[in-house]
Amino acid sequence: xxxxxxxxxxxxxxxxLGGALMRALKDQYGNEGVEFAGIGGKFMQEAGLESLIPMxxxxxxxxxxxxxHLPRLLKLIRWVADRIEDFDPDAVVFVDxxxxxxxxxxxxxxxxxxxxKLIHYVAPTVWAWREGRAKHIAQFLDGLMCLFPFEPEYFTxxxxxxxxxxxxxxxxxxxxxxxRSDVMKRFKEKREVPDNANLMGVMFGSRVSExxxxxxxxxxxxxxxxxxxxNLQLVVPTLPHLQFEVMSxxxxxxxxxxxxxxxxxxxxxxxxxxxxxxxxGTVALELAYADIPHVVAYKTSRFNWLVIKMLVxxxxxxxxxxxxQKPVVPEHLQDDCTPEKLAAGVTRLRxxxxxxxxxxxAFAALRKKLGGSDSRPGKxxxxxxxxxxxxxxx
Numbered sequence: 489x490x491x492x493x494x495x496x497x498x499x500x501x502x503x504x505l506g507g508a509l510m511r512a513l514k515d516q517y518g519n520e521g522v523e524f525a526g527i528g529g530k531f532m533q534e535a536g537l538e539s540l541i542p543m544x545x546x547x548x549x550x551x552x553x554x555x556x557h558l559p560r561l562l563k564l565i566r567w568v569a570d571r572i573e574d575f576d577p578d579a580v581v582f583v584d585x586x587x588x589x590x591x592x593x594x595x596x597x598x599x600x601x602x603x604x605k606l607i608h609y610v611a612p613t614v615w616a617w618r619e620g621r622a623k624h625i626a627q628f629l630d631g632l633m634c635l636f637p638f639e640p641e642y643f644t645x646x647x648x649x650x651x652x653x654x655x656x657x658x659x660x661x662x663x664x665x666x667x668r669s670d671v672m673k674r675f676k677e678k679r680e681v682p683d684n685a686n687l688m689g690v691m692f693g694s695r696v697s698e699x700x701x702x703x704x705x706x707x708x709x710x711x712x713x714x715x716x717x718x719n720l721q722l723v724v725p726t727l728p729h730l731q732f733e734v735m736s737x738x739x740x741x742x743x744x745x746x747x748x749x750x751x752x753x754x755x756x757x758x759x760x761x762x763x764x765x766x767x768x769g770t771v772a773l774e775l776a777y778a779d780i781p782h783v784v785a786y787k788t789s790r791f792n793w794l795v796i797k798m799l800v801x802x803x804x805x806x807x808x809x810x811x812x813q814k815p816v817v818p819e820h821l822q823d824d825c826t827p828e829k830l831a832a833g834v835t836r837l838r839x840x841x842x843x844x845x846x847x848x849x850a851f852a853a854l855r856k857k858l859g860g861s862d863s864r865p866g867k868x869x870x871x872x873x874x875x876x877x878x879x880x881x882x
Contacts, residue, residue, distance in 0.1 A: 491517055491877060492577040494604070495526040495537065496568065496592070498546030500694040500727050501770045502583035504751075505609055505656055507531030508866030509581065509873070516870050525575045527568070528583075530728075531751075540571055544729060546588050547695065561588065569595045577604050578877055584610040590625060597628040605876045607631040609869060611639045611650075616810070617799040622646055631876045633869050636811065637857065649879075651872045654865035655858040657777045663759045664779075671759045679746045681760075685721040688713070688834070689757075689764030689780060690745075691771040692726060692734065698767050699730055701787050703737050706765065708827035713834060714743050721745065723761050725754040725771075763837045763844075765830060768805045768819065776808040776817065776854055781847045783818045783833040787825040808854050816850040 493513065497506040506528050513522050514536070524536055529543045546564065569592050572580055580596070582589035586608070593606050611634040614622045619642065625632070626648035633653045634640055640650040663671055681687070690706065692699045714720050722745040726734045731749060738745040748757045755778065758764075764782035766772045772784045784806050788796070804810050806817045818833050820826070837843055 490520060491522045491579070492575065493522060493524055493873070494572050494575050494577040494580045495524060495528060495532065495583065496546075496580070496585075496589055497526075497528045497532060497583040498543050498585040498588060500529065501656075502585060502610070503529035503531045503543060505866075505869075506537075506581070506583045507535045508656060508659060508864075509583075509609065509869045510535035510537065512864070512866040512870035513873065515867070516874055525571075525577070546585060564588075565591045565595060568592050569599070572596060572604070573599075573602070579605040579607055579873060581873060582606070582608045586610075586612045590628075594628050605630045605879075607633065607873060607876055609633045610635055611643065614642050615639065616802045619801075622648075631872065633872055635865075649876070651868070653868040653872060655773075656865050657774060658855075658858055659864050659866060660755060660777070663755060668759050671756050675753075675756045675760050681721065681746065684719050685744070686717055686719045686838075687721055687723050687761045689761035689766070689775065689782070690722050690724045691764065691766035691775065692724075692730065693767035693769050693771055694727055694730075696730065696733075698769070699733055702767050702785060702825075703733070705785065705787065705825060705827055705830065707737055707741055709765065709830040709834075710741060710743060712827060712831040714741075716831075716835065723757045724748065725757060763834055765834050768821075770807075772817070773807045776806075776847075776851050777858065779848055779851050781837050781844045783820060783830065783837065785820045785825045785830055787822055793822050808850070811857055812850055812854060814850075816847055 495506050495510065497503045510524060510532060526537060527541055527543050527546065528537050528539050533539060582593060589608065596602055596606065606629050608629050611632055612621050622642045623646045626643060626646035629648060632643055632648055632650045634650060635655045637652050640652055643650040692702060720743065722743055724734060724738065724745050725748040728749055734747060746757065748754050758778045758780055761780060764775050764780050766775055766782055766784050768784040768786040775782045786805055802810050804815065805819050805821055809816055820829050820833060
């Protein structure tokens with residue numbers, strides 16, 4: 489009898505994780521040995537999932553936005569729990585998106601008499617804020633898979649079966665200096681980039697709310713830099729659901745830009761840029777892994793920021809800075825997130841080689857920390873899920 493697994497992801501980074509996990513589970517059990525249902529995006533669908541609804545329906549960000557959408561979210565939580573019970577899986581894998589997924593898991597546990605193992609993929613950042621969550625989630629989850637090596641100890645002490653499986657970035661082929669020139673040549677020929685262009689990366693993040701908050705700030709910063717350097721051109725990796733908004737913004741700027749939607753082409757494109765500017769989050773960690781010197785920005789509502797300042801324990805926002813425990817990448821947060829400061833930060837990187845060298849040295853150390861094993865993170869995650877399926881109920 490095949491294993492039945494329900495997978496829930498609600499944003500782009502979770503979709504990548506879910507897709508890799510599904511492919512690895514198929515490798516482990518065979519195509520006929522595992523059956524999937526759930527909610528996901530492009531990568532999970534390519535791995536064989538027929539998503540019940542668009543995954544973007546699940547994702548809202550920030551306290552004020554959650555409150556605004558609360559009635560719809562509560563209805564969705566009940567609906568997803570009902571669909572899980574209808575499918576009657578052997579395991580449910582919730583990928584990231586803790587504010588939504590934990591509520592579904594708790595509701596399923598509360599209803600009782602349910603056989604599925606409840607597994608969460610991507611540990612909540614209890615090391616940054618609200619450490620008490622570790623004890624709380626141990627009461628309704630059966631297993632937890634972590635991306636960073638320092639995370640399991642926060643949860644195992646509360647009796648939750650936890651494993652470090654590695655970060656999905658290590659499954660990507662890292663383009664080193666030896667092959668960078670060939671990759672740059674291919675991309676520039678394909679996109680007809682002029683020889684005198686100075687390419688800069690711009691990454692807006694994956695959420696619509698992030699784009700809406702940062703787009704006007706980034707636009708003005710780019711205009712300042714374009715005045716200083718008429719040869720400035722942009723490489724802008726983004727996601728399909730943001731493509732129209734990104735194209736509209738860049739069209740108004742009248743700065744030549746190469747928009748990249750394809751995930752594989754994204755890494756080729758990033759190999760061509762000298763520096764980058766990004767919204768703090770997964771995309772910034774991708775830049776660090778790809779060895780691209782950059783600055784990060786983050787701005788939210790005044791209320792959200794006050795709550796963050798009260799609750800967050802870490803000194804840094806960028807995951808690379810947190811993991812390395814030092815300010816490798818400049819962070820322009822909230823009141824420091826201004827066009828003038830962002831433009832000045834990027835310009836400094838372009839003009840001071842020592843700053844570039846310092847970042848690249850730190851990024852090499854970061855890549856070692858993210859690996860953890862010769863085994864692919866997707867494969868290790870599949871092995872953890874398989875072990876949970878064979879183990880006793882909690």
